[in-house]
Amino acid sequence: MYGNTLTYAGIIHYGPLYLRFRKKMAMIRVQGLNKWFGDHHVLRDIDLHVAQGEVVVVIGPSGSGKSTLCRCLNRLESAGSGEILIDGVPAPVEGRELARLRADVGMVFQSFNLFQHKTVLDNIMLAPMKVRGVSRAEAEKTARDLLARVGIAEQAGKLPAQLSGGQQQRAAIARALAMRPKVMLFDEPTSALDPEMVGEVLDVMVQLAADGMTMVVVTHEMGFARRAADRVVFMDDGQIVETAEPNAFFESPTTDRARNFLAKVLTH
Amino acid sequence: MSALLDHLPEFWQGLIVTLQLTAASFAGAAVMGLVIAAMRVSPVPVLRGIGTAYVETLQNLPLLVLLVLAVFGLPEIGLQAGLQVTATVVIALYEGAYIAEALRSGVNAVSSGQGEAARALGLNFTQSLRHVVLPQALRTVIQPIGNIFIALTMNTSLAAAVGVVELTAAANRVNLLEAQPIPIFVGAGVAYAVIAACAGFVTGRLERRLAVVR
Numbered sequence: 001m002y003g004n005t006l007t008y009a010g011i012i013h014y015g016p017l018y019l020r021f022r023k024k025m026a027m028i029r030v031q032g033l034n035k036w037f038g039d040h041h042v043l044r045d046i047d048l049h050v051a052q053g054e055v056v057v058v059i060g061p062s063g064s065g066k067s068t069l070c071r072c073l074n075r076l077e078s079a080g081s082g083e084i085l086i087d088g089v090p091a092p093v094e095g096r097e098l099a100r101l102r103a104d105v106g107m108v109f110q111s112f113n114l115f116q117h118k119t120v121l122d123n124i125m126l127a128p129m130k131v132r133g134v135s136r137a138e139a140e141k142t143a144r145d146l147l148a149r150v151g152i153a154e155q156a157g158k159l160p161a162q163l164s165g166g167q168q169q170r171a172a173i174a175r176a177l178a179m180r181p182k183v184m185l186f187d188e189p190t191s192a193l194d195p196e197m198v199g200e201v202l203d204v205m206v207q208l209a210a211d212g213m214t215m216v217v218v219t220h221e222m223g224f225a226r227r228a229a230d231r232v233v234f235m236d237d238g239q240i241v242e243t244a245e246p247n248a249f250f251e252s253p254t255t256d257r258a259r260n261f262l263a264k265v266l267t268h
Numbered sequence: 269m270s271a272l273l274d275h276l277p278e279f280w281q282g283l284i285v286t287l288q289l290t291a292a293s294f295a296g297a298a299v300m301g302l303v304i305a306a307m308r309v310s311p312v313p314v315l316r317g318i319g320t321a322y323v324e325t326l327q328n329l330p331l332l333v334l335l336v337l338a339v340f341g342l343p344e345i346g347l348q349a350g351l352q353v354t355a356t357v358v359i360a361l362y363e364g365a366y367i368a369e370a371l372r373s374g375v376n377a378v379s380s381g382q383g384e385a386a387r388a389l390g391l392n393f394t395q396s397l398r399h400v401v402l403p404q405a406l407r408t409v410i411q412p413i414g415n416i417f418i419a420l421t422m423n424t425s426l427a428a429a430v431g432v433v434e435l436t437a438a439a440n441r442v443n444l445l446e447a448q449p450i451p452i453f454v455g456a457g458v459a460y461a462v463i464a465a466c467a468g469f470v471t472g473r474l475e476r477r478l479a480v481v482r
Contacts (some may be wrong), residue, residue, distance in 0.1 A: 011270075015372045057384075076388060099387075099391065099392045100390065101390075102387060102388055102389065102390045103389065103390025104390075106388075107385075107388040108379060109384070109385060112382035113379075113384065113385035114385070115382060115400050116382070116386070117404050124393075126389070126399060127390060127391060129388075131389065131390040131391060131400060149424065172385075175389070176388075179390065181388060191364060
């Protein structure tokens with residue numbers, strides 16, 4: 001079963017040969033993104049490129065706009081101004097094209113947001129069947145493979161409320177992966193978890209990163225950033241203050257704001 | 269008591285009409301309520317406006333006025349239909365506004381993350397509503413909708429005022445012959461109470477069976 005899922009992962013991420021030539025191409029391209037909530041300027045001139053297969057971790061103090069940036073990428077928040085391209089295509093503003101974009105961009109939320117009235121299995125099968133038109137049998141097979149991959153195969157028939165937080169979040173990751181997305185967005189995926197459950201979710205994410213998934217991860221988990229990130233983006237006050245490889249960033253941040261932030265989080 | 273027993277066939281006929289009015293207009297009201305609630309929570313401003321206008325208009329006019337207007341007004345503009353059909357449609361449209369509001373409160377009770385997760389997976393507005401939000405919303409509003417059903421049952425008696433011979437009208441006719449209002453209307457009242465009790469029983473069962481575990 002595990003062998004199968006690896007092949008399946010291989011198909012999406014490395015897939016047909018022609019895709020390899022595009023490997024250096026930006027999967028996500030954000031140019032001059034601004035966003036206001038009323039008078040509050042939450043995102044200021046954000047430029048961000050994420051290459052295919054790259055793992056970008058976004059960190060920063062709360063209120064720095066990192067979650068908003070994440071939510072703008074699949075237009076759960078509308079952008080004030082600026083340009084967002086996913087896999088070379090401008091993100092549509094609404095309608096059918098927007099739904100199609102979202103189908104290709106997986107998202108994992110802080111509060112899991114599993115559908116409360118559906119079993120874990122049905123949670124995962126819903127979108128592939130309704131959006132992609134996949135048959136029930138195929139959707140179920142994919143769902144069971146994914147549940148095995150995130151290590152909760154035996155929870156398939158349960159309702160979300162019957163699972164622990166860590167299991168719910170792993171189910172939510174499986175649900176997003178079932179759409180075979182090009183990109184995965186993680187909006188503080190471990191912030192609502194009890195400490196002992198953080199590890200099991202991060203392990204799944206590290207494995208996903210190793211499999212070559214393009215990922216944007218908003219998190220406070222510095223350990224994950226060190227372990228799995230290709231690049232760390234540090235945000236403060238709606239701006240990207242610093243972008244660097246994890247080692248460089250954590251060892252020798254170049255800005256005062258990043259130094260201050262790290263001093264506060266890393267002393268614990 | 270004999271005033272009741274001597275006229276059981278008339279009562280029975282009236283009860284059948286009341287049940288028909290109740291069942292058909294509740295079915296219509298459920299459909300109408302679903303459509304209007306969907307419009308009121310939709311992202312399209314025009315649809316929201318129409319939904320709001322509908323609810324405000326229908327809720328703020330007395331049902332009796334609507335019934336009289338429909339029964340006497342519609343033939344004026346060339347729309348002819350039987351009295352019972354007209355009454356059914358009017359009650360359905362009227363109660364639809366209440367069901368829409370109950371459903372909308374249920375939709376608002378579903379956490380916004382549920383709809384966001386559905387949209388983030390690529391489901392469109394109708395799909396998220398149908399597969400994710402409404403099934404959860406419905407579970408939280410079973411009791412209010414049961415109440416609307418009971419109110420609707422009682423409201424069908426207003427159809428008597430425009431000439432539909434349902435249970436109340438039947439009771440009234442019997443009373444004109446027998447002049448024993450107390451047993452006759454207590455009898456009719458008991459029949460309404462039985463319908464309402466059945467509705468309460470069903471909603472109670474449904475509520476326990478379908479409760480959303482959070």
